Amino acid sequence: MLKRMSYSSFPEDVLEHVFSFVQSDKDRNAISLVCKSWFEIERWCRRRIFVGNCYAVSPRMVIRRFPDVRSVELKGKPHFADFNLVPEGWGGHVYPWIYAMATGYPCLEEIRLKRMVVTDETLELIAKSFKNFKVLVLSSCEGFSTHGLAAIAANCRNLRELDLRESEVEDLSGNWLSHFPDTCTSLVALNIACLGSEVSFSALERMVGRSPNLRTLRLNRAVPLDKLANLLRRAPQLVELGTGAYSSDLRPEVLSNLAGAFSGCKELKGMSGFWDVVPAYLPAIYPVCSGLTSLNLSYASVQSPDLIKLVSQCLNLQRLWILDYIEDSGLEALAASCKDLQELRVFPSEPFGVEPNVSLTEQGLVCVSEGCPKLESVLYFCRRFSNDALVTIARNRPNMIRFRLCIIEPQTPDYLTHQPLDTGFGAIVEHCKDLRRLSLSGLLTDRVFEYIGTYAKKLEMLSVAFAGETDLGLHHVLSGCESLRKLEIRDCPFGDKALLANAAKLETMRSLWMSSCSVSLEACKLLGQKMPRLNVEVIDERGPLDSMPESFPVEKLYIYRSVAGPRFDMPGFVWNMDEDSALRLS
Amino acid sequence: MEVGLKMANMLGAADRDLNLKETELCLGLPGGGKTEPETPKTGNKRGFSETVDLKLNFQSKEAVDLNEKNNINNSSSSKEKNLLSSCTKDPAKPPSKAQVVGWPPVRSYRKNIMAHQKSSSQEDGEKAAMSGGSSSAAFVKVCMDGAPYLRKVDLKMYKSYQELSDALAKMFSSFTMGGNYGAQGMIDFMNESKLMDLLNSSEYVPTYEDKDGDWMLVGDVPWDMFVDSCKRLRLMKGSEAIGLAPRAMEKCKSRA
Numbered sequence: 001m002l003k004r005m006s007y008s009s010f011p012e013d014v015l016e017h018v019f020s021f022v023q024s025d026k027d028r029n030a031i032s033l034v035c036k037s038w039f040e041i042e043r044w045c046r047r048r049i050f051v052g053n054c055y056a057v058s059p060r061m062v063i064r065r066f067p068d069v070r071s072v073e074l075k076g077k078p079h080f081a082d083f084n085l086v087p088e089g090w091g092g093h094v095y096p097w098i099y100a101m102a103t104g105y106p107c108l109e110e111i112r113l114k115r116m117v118v119t120d121e122t123l124e125l126i127a128k129s130f131k132n133f134k135v136l137v138l139s140s141c142e143g144f145s146t147h148g149l150a151a152i153a154a155n156c157r158n159l160r161e162l163d164l165r166e167s168e169v170e171d172l173s174g175n176w177l178s179h180f181p182d183t184c185t186s187l188v189a190l191n192i193a194c195l196g197s198e199v200s201f202s203a204l205e206r207m208v209g210r211s212p213n214l215r216t217l218r219l220n221r222a223v224p225l226d227k228l229a230n231l232l233r234r235a236p237q238l239v240e241l242g243t244g245a246y247s248s249d250l251r252p253e254v255l256s257n258l259a260g261a262f263s264g265c266k267e268l269k270g271m272s273g274f275w276d277v278v279p280a281y282l283p284a285i286y287p288v289c290s291g292l293t294s295l296n297l298s299y300a301s302v303q304s305p306d307l308i309k310l311v312s313q314c315l316n317l318q319r320l321w322i323l324d325y326i327e328d329s330g331l332e333a334l335a336a337s338c339k340d341l342q343e344l345r346v347f348p349s350e351p352f353g354v355e356p357n358v359s360l361t362e363q364g365l366v367c368v369s370e371g372c373p374k375l376e377s378v379l380y381f382c383r384r385f386s387n388d389a390l391v392t393i394a395r396n397r398p399n400m401i402r403f404r405l406c407i408i409e410p411q412t413p414d415y416l417t418h419q420p421l422d423t424g425f426g427a428i429v430e431h432c433k434d435l436r437r438l439s440l441s442g443l444l445t446d447r448v449f450e451y452i453g454t455y456a457k458k459l460e461m462l463s464v465a466f467a468g469e470t471d472l473g474l475h476h477v478l479s480g481c482e483s484l485r486k487l488e489i490r491d492c493p494f495g496d497k498a499l500l501a502n503a504a505k506l507e508t509m510r511s512l513w514m515s516s517c518s519v520s521l522e523a524c525k526l527l528g529q530k531m532p533r534l535n536v537e538v539i540d541e542r543g544p545l546d547s548m549p550e551s552f553p554v555e556k557l558y559i560y561r562s563v564a565g566p567r568f569d570m571p572g573f574v575w576n577m578d579e580d581s582a583l584r585l586s
Numbered sequence: 587m588e589v590g591l592k593m594a595n596m597l598g599a600a601d602r603d604l605n606l607k608e609t610e611l612c613l614g615l616p617g618g619g620k621t622e623p624e625t626p627k628t629g630n631k632r633g634f635s636e637t638v639d640l641k642l643n644f645q646s647k648e649a650v651d652l653n654e655k656n657n658i659n660n661s662s663s664s665k666e667k668n669l670l671s672s673c674t675k676d677p678a679k680p681p682s683k684a685q686v687v688g689w690p691p692v693r694s695y696r697k698n699i700m701a702h703q704k705s706s707s708q709e710d711g712e713k714a715a716m717s718g719g720s721s722s723a724a725f726v727k728v729c730m731d732g733a734p735y736l737r738k739v740d741l742k743m744y745k746s747y748q749e750l751s752d753a754l755a756k757m758f759s760s761f762t763m764g765g766n767y768g769a770q771g772m773i774d775f776m777n778e779s780k781l782m783d784l785l786n787s788s789e790y791v792p793t794y795e796d797k798d799g800d801w802m803l804v805g806d807v808p809w810d811m812f813v814d815s816c817k818r819l820r821l822m823k824g825s826e827a828i829g830l831a832p833r834a835m836e837k838c839k840s841r842a
Contacts, residue, residue: 083688087757089735140695166695194695275699299699349700351690381690408690439691465689490688541756571735 012037016045025050044068051075052510054092054116055535058564059100070109071135072101076116078513078558079463080488082140085515085556087541089571092116095125102129110135117141118167123148127155134186135161145170146195153179160213163191171197174222178203182210189216193242193273198222209234218242221275226254229261236264243273246300250280258284270294270319279306289313293340296321298347304330312337318374319343324360324381331364335371343377343402344368351381351408362389369396377402384415385442390424394431403428404439410466410491413443420444426451429459436483439463449473453480461486471498478502488513495553496523503527506534511560515539519557522550527559528577535562536577537570545575687743694725694740724813730758730790730821741813747805754792758821790821 019042022028032042048071051057062069076092094116101108108130118141126133133156138144146169152162153176177199180187187207192199201223208214214235219228223244232238248254258281262268268288277300292314297307298321307326311317317338324346326334334341346364350357362385369375369392376399385407394400414421421442429435429452436458440448444467452459453476460483468474475498477487487509495518506512506527521538528536538545539556566576724741737757744750792804796815804812804819 080688082693083691084694084740085688088738140693166693168695298696347696348690348692351692351697381692406690410686410689463691465691 012041015041019045023048047071048110049073053560053562054094054097055564055567056510056560056562059097059104061564063100063104067104068107069105070107071112072097072105072108072110073112073114074116075114078488078511079115079486080490080513080515081115085490087539087571087573090539090574091567091569091571093569094118095122098122098125098129106130107132109133110137112137112139113141114139115141117143118148119143120145120148120151124151127151130156132158134158137161137163137165138167139163139165140167142168146172146174146176150176150179153177153184154181157181157184158186159184160186161189161216162187163189163216164194165191165218167194169195171195174199175203177207180207182206185210186213187211188213189240190214191216191218191242192220193218195220195222201227205231205234211235212237214238216240218272219244221245221273224248225258225281229254229257232261232265237267238265239267240270240294241265241268241272242296243271243275245276246274246281247276247278248281250278255281255284259287263287266291268292270296272296274300277302279303282306282310285310286313290315292317294319298323298345301325301349308333314338316340321345321347323347323349324358325349326364327359328361328364328367329359331360332367332371335367339372340374341368341372342374344372344375345379346381347379348381348406348408356383362386365389366392366396369393374399376400379404379406379439381406381408383408384412385421385424386414386416387419387421387424387427388414388416390421391427394424394427398431398433400428400432401434402437403432403435404437404463405441406439407441410441411443412441420447422447422451426455429455434458437461440467441465443467445469446473446476449476453477456481458483460484462488464489464492466491468492468494471495474498475501478505484508485510487511489515489517491516493518496520499523500526503531503534506559507531507561509561511558513556513558515556517557518553520551521545521548521554524554524557524577525550529579532578533561533563535560535566538575538577539573540575541573698725724816726794726816726818728754728757728819728821731823733758739819741816746809747812751792754819754821790823792819793822794819 015038019028019031022031028042028046032039043066045068046066047069049062049066049069050073051062052075054074054076074094074097076094077086077090080086081090081092092115094113098111102125106129109132111126111133112135116138118138123144126136128151136152136156136159141164144167149162149164149169150173152159159180174197177192180203184207188211190207199220199222204219204223208217208231215238217231217235217238218240219231219242221244223231225244225246225248228243232241262285265288268291271285271288271292271294274297279302282302289310290313293316295311295314295317297310300307300323303325304327307322308330311320311322311326311330312333314320315337318340319342320334320338322330322345326346331346334344344365346360360382362382365378365380365382366389375397378400379402382405385405390405413419414424422445425438425440425444425448429438433455435456438452438456438459438461440463446469449468449472452462456462459481462477462481462484464487471494473492474489474494477484478498479502484505489512492514494514499514499519500523524536524538527534537558537560538554539558540548540554542548542555566578570576725738726741728737728739739750739753739757741750744753793801794804794812794816795818796802797817801820807815
């Protein structure tokens with residue numbers, strides 16, 4: 001006798017239980033497409049949502065589909081906003097989302113925002129709307145002050161995480177921290193590294209003292225080194241520590257006190273901060289070096305010999321962010337000691353200097369690519385490179401997934417052959433088959449884009465500047481890169497043809513940014529009118545578009561897919577190119 | 587006053603020989619329109635008549651500088667257009683790094699911190715006290731009375747009042763050109779009596795808050811000193827700026 005399994009008779013709560021093991025958004029989305037009943041069950045039990053572009057969908061639509069969400073993550077401005085290419089006032093306001101969720105998601109527990117404008121009013125609304133609020137992460141956000149933080153501190157009784165990473169906060173008073181009631185003992189993570197002025201140290205100390213679950217503490221620069229030891233003694237269970245200013249008058253007791261405090265931190269895995277470093281105090285952290293997996297020294301103006309001494313003790317290091325003071329010699333030492341290294345970021349100490357101030361070249365990166373078999377993520381600023389070096393790196397590290405190279409002077413050719421760096425980057429995409437993110441620099445022709453279109457099948461994000469020769473370059477990328485989600489281009493001679501020919505591709509991507517290129521107003525209008533599910537936004541500060549000739553290249557263009565239609569909060573220098581807008585423009 | 591700006595006219599002019607443009611806000615020294623405004627050699631103290639020469643003439647004949655920020659051009663046609671601005675750099679000269687917006691791609695957060703650190707680690711003790719540091723970025727907020735939102739500029743991006751004025755004009759042109767705010771633009775500071783007339787009008791006056799928290803008239807001090815001491819900018823309605831002039835004069839005197 002045949003027993004037939006009928007999926008439709010599977011009890012709902014069993015399905016729900018099964019779905020609870022599936023956390024990734026992609027998989028959840030796939031589940032929801034199986035059939036109507038699965039769609040229904042899944043949407044009721046989805047607890048976390050991620051919206052990569054806050055304008056791609058409206059808060060109302062989200063709340064309607066997913067009625068019981070506990071965790072929301074939103075991103076606002078385009079990535080190039082980090083480099084001041086997006087004028088102030090562009091948008092990315094989170095308030096409409098919070099307002100909608102205040103009624104739609106009263107049980108909301110976590111909010112994570114990136115590159116969004118957050119006002120004090122927003123923070124106050126969060127503080128009073130969500131009774132069980134636990135996690136607030138504001139990454140590269142702006143628009144709020146310490147008053148807003150005070151509201152969060154005072155009202156969120158069960159707050160676990162307050163992380164302000166690299167946000168711009170108007171510092172009105174350090175007293176906001178004192179608004180945490182003495183009964184608040186739930187803190188797990190506190191990151192105030194971006195705050196400019198002093199927070200009340202006694203409030204901080206008390207807070208740390210009564211938070212037994214505190215795992216992450218990132219102090220701001222205003223916390224002096226001689227107070228650090230006391231804090232550490234109250235929180236020996238810390239896993240991640242960001243120091244304040246790492247300098248003090250040289251007094252032996254401070255050093256020994258600090259070293260003693262660090263010895264007590266047996267769980268410490270990650271360190272950051274290190275502003276204003278006085279090298280004589282670096283040995284204080286030697287007791288914890290062997291346990292460190294993550295080290296951010298990217299604000300530490302310390303010379304190579306001291307850096308080498310430090311880094312060669314961190315045998316378990318997986319992630320290192322550092323300034324180019326480390327030089328090739330330091331990277332050689334790194335390659336010899338840190339065999340578990342996965343991520344390396346080398347930042348420029350003098351990005352605007354014309355002459356190199358340190359001896360950091362392509363050699364350093366080549367060394368690390370040879371010595372560190374797990375190296376998969378690289379951000380490297382330097383002043384010269386060669387195709388040979390790129391080919392070597394590509395061959396050494398086919399496991400590379402993120403490769404961002406910034407040769408500081410635009411359009412710098414291979415320093416050995418004076419050729420473009422097409423073949424070098426070509427080798428990267430050819431060998432590194434799982435490459436997800438790539439940033440190009442140096443002298444590049446259309447050829448590099450041909451390689452990228454041919455080989456970079458897993459590439460999700462591409463950043464291009466001062467590269468290429470004709471529309472063919474852009475066409476290679478748009479037609480060849482199957483996994484492309486984000487493309488950002490500045491100062492390249494790409495115009496209308498490639499864009500219009502690949503219009504359909506744009507609906508498969510999250511967004512396209514093009515600034516200082518050669519895309520005409522006419523092409524933007526055409527795209528906007530033909531593609532209703534794209535928001536084609538022209539950003540142009542030169543004046544009203546209606547007096548601009550159609551053939552004129554626009555200053556900046558931001559195209560993103562959206563089911564929410566044109567947004568309502570565009571400032572005066574942003575125009576949407578859809579049909580209605582086009583009518584208004586003419 | 588005819589405020590309507592016909593960009594078609596302006597842009598049509600792109601192909602013609604483009605000289606000094608009279609369209610824009612110029613914070614230049616008297617005689618205006620120089621490519622490289624000199625820094626005053628006489629030091630801080632200058633009378634009003636010598637401080638700034640601000641003029642705005644919205645009857646434009648010339649085209650706006652299209653790619654002012656895009657100094658590295660890839661299209662030949664836009665090279666011509668770069669010749670427009672009276673304040674433009676020589677297009678044949680490659681731009682120095684500091685003038686390319688957002689390049690190298692270092693976040694301003696990082697730039698500001700590094701600037702501050704370098705100055706504090708320098709032997710020159712007094713430099714450590716300065717908030718702006720010796721290099722990189724100096725972002726200040728800019729507000730214009732009546733505008734719905736603020737802007738931000740990096741003062742280190744500019745080498746002169748002229749350049750700053752151009753940038754500000756671009757930024758706020760969408761307000762002034764449409765005439766929504768009734769702005770007639772910046773005013774002519776050629777002489778004191780005219781200044782008084784214009785301060786009584788509804789036109790705009792550029793002011794800034796300095797390190798001491800005082801509101802000053804833009805243009806009194808040498809450019810570099812301005813960059814170091816300016817904390818925020820405000821384009822104030824002329825009628826409100828009357829109180830400033832005497833104060834600015836006082837400050838000038840006290841610095842002598």
